[in-house]
Amino acid sequence: MRTALLLAGFAAAVVLRVVVGGSDPARSASAGLLFGGLLLWGAVAARTGVRVSRRAIAYGVGGAVALCLPVLLTWTPHRVPPDGFVRWALVVAVVATAEEVFLRGSVYDAVRERAGDNAAIAVGAVAFGLLHLPLYGLHAVPLDVAVGVLLGELRRVTGTAAAPAVAHVGADWAAWFLR
Numbered sequence: 477m478r479t480a481l482l483l484a485g486f487a488a489a490v491v492l493r494v495v496v497g498g499s500d501p502a503r504s505a506s507a508g509l510l511f512g513g514l515l516l517w518g519a520v521a522a523r524t525g526v527r528v529s530r531r532a533i534a535y536g537v538g539g540a541v542a543l544c545l546p547v548l549l550t551w552t553p554h555r556v557p558p559d560g561f562v563r564w565a566l567v568v569a570v571v572a573t574a575e576e577v578f579l580r581g582s583v584y585d586a587v588r589e590r591a592g593d594n595a596a597i598a599v600g601a602v603a604f605g606l607l608h609l610p611l612y613g614l615h616a617v618p619l620d621v622a623v624g625v626l627l628g629e630l631r632r633v634t635g636t637a638a639a640p641a642v643a644h645v646g647a648d649w650a651a652w653f654l655r
Contacts, residue, residue: 479586479599482522486578486603489514494610502611505567512574519574522582527636536642539630543623543647547654556653565649572644579603580627581637597628623647 489511497507579600587596601624605617612620627640 478522479583479590482518482578482583482586483599483603485518486515486583486607489518490607490610505563508567508571512571515574515578519577519582522586524577524581524585524637526577526581526638526641528638529634529636532634532636532638533642535630535634535639537646539626539639539643540646540650542626543643544650544654547651551654556655561652564652568648569645572648573641575604575607576627576637576641576644579624580631580640584628584631584637593632597625597632600628600631601625 492514493504493507493511494501496510497504501507583603584596584600587599601621604624604627605621608616608620627643630639630643631637633639
């Protein structure tokens with residue numbers, strides 16, 4: 477029941493993000509912040525705790541590098557203008573952290589209680605992939621599910637959503653310069 481309520485709340489937050497974001501919800505800062513706020517509210521309501529440790533941060537940085545490595549192998553250096561980076565980076569930090577605290581915190585805990593770590597990783601990864609469907613299209617879902625598995629493994633190994641949050645934010649920030 478708890479898992480179903482969390483996932484229903486997650487789906488409602490995704491729908492609200494898409495509605496508020498209009499024709500381009502992926503680029504709407506207000507839609508992203510609303511979405512992030514709803515997820516954080518859900519995590520607080522679920523009494524999700526996030527332990528931050530040096531180990532979790534180190535694993536998160538390693539996860540960000542792992543997520544960026546395939547792009548780095550084929551990337552051609554070029555100048556990326558910093559215009560708008562700070563505002564964008566702050567919004568991304570809120571949204572990515574909220575996604576991780578909710579999916580790799582609240583949802584992971586609820587699923588793990590009933591079905592174990594593997595199921596918690598799978599449910600979080602599928603939810604992460606489906607979250608990006610209305611933002612980036614069907615072609616992005618397989619990659620996002622794979623990223624969700626890596627983020628779930630970071631949660632399993634460290635025991636906290638802090639590591640996947642650091643990895644997610646770090647990879648998103650790096651993407652600004654790797655485009």
